[in-house]
Amino acid sequence: MPTLLGTSVRADFPFFQSHPDAVYLDTGATSQRPSAVIDAEADFVRTSYAAVHRGSSLATGEATWAFENARERVAEFVGAGEREIVWAQNATDALNMIALGMADASAGLGGDRFALREGDEIVVTEAEHHANLIPWQRLAAKTGARLRCTPVDERGLWSLDGLRAVVGDRTRVIAFAHVSNVTGQIAPVADVVEIARGVGALTVLDACQSAPHMPVDLAGLGVDFAAFSAHKMLGPNGIGALFGRAELLDELPPARTGGSMITTVTMERAEFLPAPQRFEAGTQAVSQTVGFAAATAYLGALGMDRVAAHEHEIGAALVEAVEATPGVRLIGPAAGEYRAGLASFIVDGVHAHDVGQFLDDRGITVRTGHHCAQPLHRALGTTSSTRASAGVYSSLDDVAALRAALGEVRGFFGADR
Amino acid sequence: MPTLLGTSVRADFPFFQSHPDAVYLDTGATSQRPSAVIDAEADFVRTSYAAVHRGSSLATGEATWAFENARERVAEFVGAGEREIVWAQNATDALNMIALGMADASAGLGGDRFALREGDEIVVTEAEHHANLIPWQRLAAKTGARLRCTPVDERGLWSLDGLRAVVGDRTRVIAFAHVSNVTGQIAPVADVVEIARGVGALTVLDACQSAPHMPVDLAGLGVDFAAFSAHKMLGPNGIGALFGRAELLDELPPARTGGSMITTVTMERAEFLPAPQRFEAGTQAVSQTVGFAAATAYLGALGMDRVAAHEHEIGAALVEAVEATPGVRLIGPAAGEYRAGLASFIVDGVHAHDVGQFLDDRGITVRTGHHCAQPLHRALGTTSSTRASAGVYSSLDDVAALRAALGEVRGFFGADR
């Protein structure tokens, strides 16, 4: 079996049927979806749709089964127990559930072990996506805790030594991305978990850019919480997941409250169900969970080892294309180093927005801007960069198209003169 | 043009193609979706899918246009400005955005006009859905505010006099359902708004059961905030909306933070965009917004006056069927009184769960339980009831089937002996 997927799987994706020449190098932002996912969701809606966890009808039973079965499938995919997966709107929502839950705990609303006090510390890296930064800033502001940050170097990389330097006795949380969406740096999760355990801190893993692209075993990694989004892993919009170790989830206060997550409600107070239901207030994104499960099934059938190997090859080619182009600076680990299947870069003398426009004109979709990582870009001395990122359907032809176009960008904008 | 829709529109709904004999009387929980909605969403995913509000490509532009166009369509449907509609996961999420935003304001995180202090009061009715109750309980617990409640009578109805009795100078918020999901009571919104304005309180309208079933003009009603869910109005799961008057939304702190809702982010702090973006952290449920807009277009084409008239007739027939059955007690306004197109009832000597099972066996889908309104049921002296609720596709045949089955329930369970 050849390692490369790419062209051989493109036929599974309707987007490439309607855009056969599309060079889609923006999977890091959001992925295209295979028919298997689109159909699973649409079929569910057409034939089995009913309210979940409410009422007694057979239809409700079927819908509830589909919903809970989806949870099991997604849990299995990331090496979690089914009670350890909570549905969220997206990864951002999942990360907020943790930070907002800890804020509630700090306000005396239950889950005392999560309460932060004045002087406690939360540690993040300077490379974090805003979704794994601002919620912690807000939590710090509410509780008097201090947000500390381990800095990045001139390539945008943070180090374990740098992390050790900011972690201390008061550290209560270490929140970090498994894979950076800008640099492609892959975090040494086991080491971070060890550092965290050494001081009794909780670990929060932003798995947005790892779960879609490599085998991820959350139990094996030993993290306490994690978050990821379906739309980046061939699944639907509007659905993501919070992972939490079972005993933690049962104690974390639910920030969002309402129907379907309670046991007893009086006008004065409410008691909550155990996890995962305690976090799932209101009518859930039922059909999307079915689509999410179909996406993990599709990826599982390809084999995540194969997906990772494929994207590693495409990623290496992207890096090489960037490094080979004069006047283009690569961000993140250099060619040949351990990194994820993406390449972010800065074109000398051409703003990223203009680079993106030029590439778009050639039918190449990339992402331009700060990629929701302003502090990282500031540390790199820029406000924006361009990112090309791979998915299962990416091919070396895509990379060749990018390489050719990239060679002309500076000329077009007169930046080579 | 005949008033009744029902049978004439059933052909638009794939669910009734695969279940031609289904008697679906559970639209109050969640509605079926017409092909127009399912297809709009699937077509969008197949052909135009890309990240929204990020990057510079033409595809992103198209997706962003679809997303913002959907917002305009939904805003128009409820008589709001486009900047006054914020996408939410569901109505529960929307209601939480208000309560959690006010908690943040109270904690000094901006939006001072929303800050509650010890002794301030929040008023709700005893008939509220848990989604419009528990978030206020939590807000009260965090701020020292007091949650006050206007009680229901033996039919489950609250009154303006009762409301006036609990509203006072310290009242900061009055939160109430436009239409009760259990009793079908329709709130006198204009009067409540007047009472609220008299004391300078904000009004929060739970429009879950009104927006799908009658013409709703939020600007005309004069409420400050409102919430509703697409899945109850022929639209997709996983998408709902928060309405807020523009000048309020721009000041309310966003409880959920992350990407796409900021202007400037440093490691220390973040500044937020104006509404609606400030509340839309992370990748949004883009395709679902397209489906939501298609649902409002479908309803708009039928005409909301006609929808309301149709459901009024079906509702009246449901009420009559219930009142005509010996040993069955109607909840809510009596036959002939002003009420929404649903009928909740209690069968003497038979638990609601058993009633639901019996009806399900006859192919009739209803909702059984406390309908996320435990306090209301407690006030009625029961833990659960059965609810039949109408939608555009409901017909008098559906009501006849219910009536026939209802007549046999007590006999089957030996409750008539």
Add this chain to the structure above:
Amino acid sequence: MSDGLEAMYQELILDHAKTPEGKGDPHAHPFTHHELNPSCGDEITLGITVEDGRISGLAWAGDGCSISMSSASIMSELLTGAERDEALERIGEFREMMRSRGKVEPTEALGDAAAFQNTAKYMMRVKCAMLAWVALEADLKASLAA
């Protein structure tokens, strides 16, 4: 009337629901547990006394649908007087049957509780049938820890 409904609401089940066994004051016993089915409000409080590793006394109070009430009744008949280990085994067998969506046949030892096999096909009712058994399991575990 479909076969499913007749099979679910067998005479045996409806009779137990009307005149349940084991109803009494749970708090007359040292180990009590309260269990609730939040989706429909069914609830039960079940108390037991354990002597020499045997359930020497059992009483419950509760309110709910005919499935939850009859299940509590049939369980009381079956397990009052049983050895603790035997009771835990029955609970395990019952749970396995109820979780199988109707595919696992009841063991002979389950006696009249076999009547709930058809209920297992209705996912939303499984919790109703399990209610009393889950409460008993909690009591037994508490008695083991004591």
Add this chain to the structure above:
Amino acid sequence: MSDGLEAMYQELILDHAKTPEGKGDPHAHPFTHHELNPSCGDEITLGITVEDGRISGLAWAGDGCSISMSSASIMSELLTGAERDEALERIGEFREMMRSRGKVEPTEALGDAAAFQNTAKYMMRVKCAMLAWVALEADLKASLAA
């Protein structure tokens, strides 16, 4: 190269981006406004002096893509020295053209700013082109209120 790209990045636009007009110290003027396009980080601070209802001085500092920078430059050329009302009218015309997705033709009074008509087809770039104009509008309104 497609026509779209050539039309968007006309020589005129690229020239203005390379050697922009009006760059200077905005804070040398009494009315200043900072405007940011959060999706790409483009930003501008624009200052003006208004004398006898006329923009007698204008200077801006900023950083961004060629569309936002050239737009600021072309606007500076067009509106430095303009009557306040006239400037507000031009801003309105420019906005209408930019919001039309390429459908509204530029007015003659817009002069070189007509070059951005093609940019209007690209929704994600409309904000870039508008940046300086929005800043100027804010300054003019502040000067009116003063």
